[in-house]
Amino acid sequence: MNGVVFIVIALSLLQETWSICPAENNITTIDGYRYTRIDTLSPAGLANQECTQTFSGTLVMIKTDEVSEAVDQIIRGCEEYFWIGLECKQEIIRSVWYWIDDTVLQSGQSRWADGYGEVGSNRCARVVPSNQTWVDDDCEGTNYPYICETNTFAITSLPSSYYKLVDEDVDITFGLISVDGPADIKMYKEPDHTIVYSYDSVAAGQVTFTLKSLNANDNGTYVIIASRPEIEKSDSTDLFVHDPASIISEVPNEVSSPVTRGPRSIECKSNGIPTPTVRWTKDGDDVSQDSHMPGVNQNKLEGTAILNIENAVSSDDGTLICVAINQVGRDSKIQTDTRATRLRVFGSPTIIDAAVVGCADDALLLQLIWKANNQTLEINHSVEGTCYPESTQPCILATVQAASDSYIETNLNFTTKPSSVDIKITVCPDDCIVKLRDNLTLSVTPNPVTNVSVMEIKEEPTESYCEVRWNSTQNTHPEDIILFKVKETSTPASDRDSSNISPLSNTIILDTK
Structure with a gap:
């Protein structure tokens, strides 16, 4: 019984270890990758676990000619085929060859030997030492030696981008792999390569740089460089500094059109990062940008919208709202700021009737009946009369406030007895608006x-x-x-x-x- 046990153990030992190959068992390339040949026999899955636990790596991925040449140096002369990090995985409708890092095998990377590489479940690849071609085999049912790939020197951003608001702080973190000792670290901002931080002899692990009280100038790409003698690695991360949309213009509470005094347009300007989209709206719809059409219109610029009110029409009367919008944060949350202005569109008065109601040797009393536009209530109106033929200058001038939208009676005293009077009523909120006027010419009967x-x-x-x-x-x-x-x-x-x-x-x- 003991003899039988001894024989079984001896056979097991023969299966675990293959004969020593004449080549070196590891090599480190100039880019910091180390390739190690393991002569212990294992199934593919267990082999990859050993690469991770022992060397902090994976089974080798022969994606380039440079990797193939490095592998060739450590397996040349060996008789057995070695596991590499390539496995066929079953998808919904087909099977696909994947590298151990879950990237798909590209056609330009393929090195299959004739008759091999057919897709199928539970198939893994091995490399042939004599010609660097590949064969496939059962991943778990067979034991073979394997090759581990280890990145001995690397710097990686964690994460690849950051989103912060103005005045916040940010911790930019990188992961440093440096198997053979500490490294020198520096970080700069593109595109001007301004050095932000610089440290010497940094041990492997996480490296954190803190930027405080962020502003718009901190937006950009940050590059970190790790260096050791004869080798240098770098990676980058993007910092997005956002600022919610905020309208900075002084938007008046109320304006009127036609304009008599002040600006004939209203500028609505917004700050924010990214630059906000700014527009004027009325009743939820965008104000037209067509300056050739009657009514108010707007000009949209970067971060600004200009509302032109000079040629407003009655349908423009109401509340107009400036809306500034941008999106901030990793989840692109919408930020909105608004300002409102009340636009009063004045209309013309209407003269209903005029008649002489009294006269004397040296005077004339005229009664004027008129009606104000409903948008000009409480607004001053100028009543002006020019007498003919005695004078072409105003012979009467009065200012009347339209107190209601019903008929208004205005009595006018003339100091002369003209043959006719040209009467004009003009809307005058501050200065008079010539285009908002009605007129009537009244013939006066001579002294009978x-x-x-x-x-x-x-x-x-x-x-x-x-x-x-x-x-x-x-x-x-x-x-x-x-x-x-x-x-x-x-x-x-x-x-x-x-x-x-x-x-x-x-x-x-x-x-x-």
């Missing part, structure tokens, strides 16, 4: 009588009469006289209506008692 005289006075015990006569002007008939007064020392003595006038002559008898 001349040469008025008292022809006869009759005195009786109970009554006293006087006869008044006058000359009618052309085209004036007695029935046209609708109002007259008799004054004594400027005091009215009697008023009569037109029924007292004789229809046959320019004569009237007035009771003076």
Whole structure:
């Protein structure tokens, strides 16, 4: 029984170790990769575990001619085929050859020997020492020697990018692999290669650099370089410093159009990183950018939107909102800032009627009936009259505030008796807006009588009469006289209506008692 056990153990030892190859068992290349030949026989899965645990590496991945040449130096002359880090994996509809780092085998990397490399489950690749070709075999059912690949010197960003807000701090972390001793480290910012940090003799592990109180100038790519004698490695990370959109322009609470004073446009400018998109909206829709169409329009620039209000139309009346938007953070969270302005679009007044309601030898009383536009209530209106033919200068001038949107009566006193009056009503919120005006020309009837005289006075015990006569002007008939007064020392003595006038002559008898 003991003899049998001894024989089994001896055979097992023969399976675990292969004969020593004549070549060196490891080599380190100029780029810091070390390739180690392991002569112990193992299935492919266990071989990769041993590479990880013993050498902090993996089974070798022969992706380039340089790696193939390095492997050739340590297996040349060996008789057995060696496991490499290449395995066929079953996907949903097909099987694919993958390297141990989960990258797909490319056609330009393939070195299969004739008749090998067919896809199938649980198949792994081995390299042939004599010609560097590959054969496939059962990954777990067979034991073979293997080759480990170890990166002895590397620097890797952890993570590859950072997202921070203005005024925050950031810890930029890199992982350093330096198997053969410490390394010198420096970090600079592209594109000007400004050195941010520099340290000597840094041990392997995590290396952290802290940037405090970030601002827009800290945006960019940061490169870290690790160096040892005769070798240098580098990696980079991107820092994105974001700032939520913030409108910095002074947007007025209320504006009016047409414009009389002040700017004819409103600038809405926003800060932010990335540069915000800025636009003017009304009722949720973007204001038009077509400057050839009637109404308000906007110009969109980088980080700015300019609202032009000079040619507003009535439908533009209302609240317009400036919206600034950008996206910040790794998850591109939307940040919004807004400002609102009330746009009042003034309209023109309307003259309904005008008539002479009173006259004297040296004056004329005119009554004007008009209506203000409903957007100009509480706004001053200028009422101006130019008399003809006596003068081409304004003969009346008044300022009236439109207190309601109903009919407005305005009485105007003329100091002359013109033949016609050109009346204009203009909206004047501050300065007058010429385009917001209505006008009317009123013909004034000349004085209908001349040469008025008292022809006869009759005195009786109970009554006293006087006869008044006058000359009618052309085209004036007695029935046209609708109002007259008799004054004594400027005091009215009697008023009569037109029924007292004789229809046959320019004569009237007035009771003076």
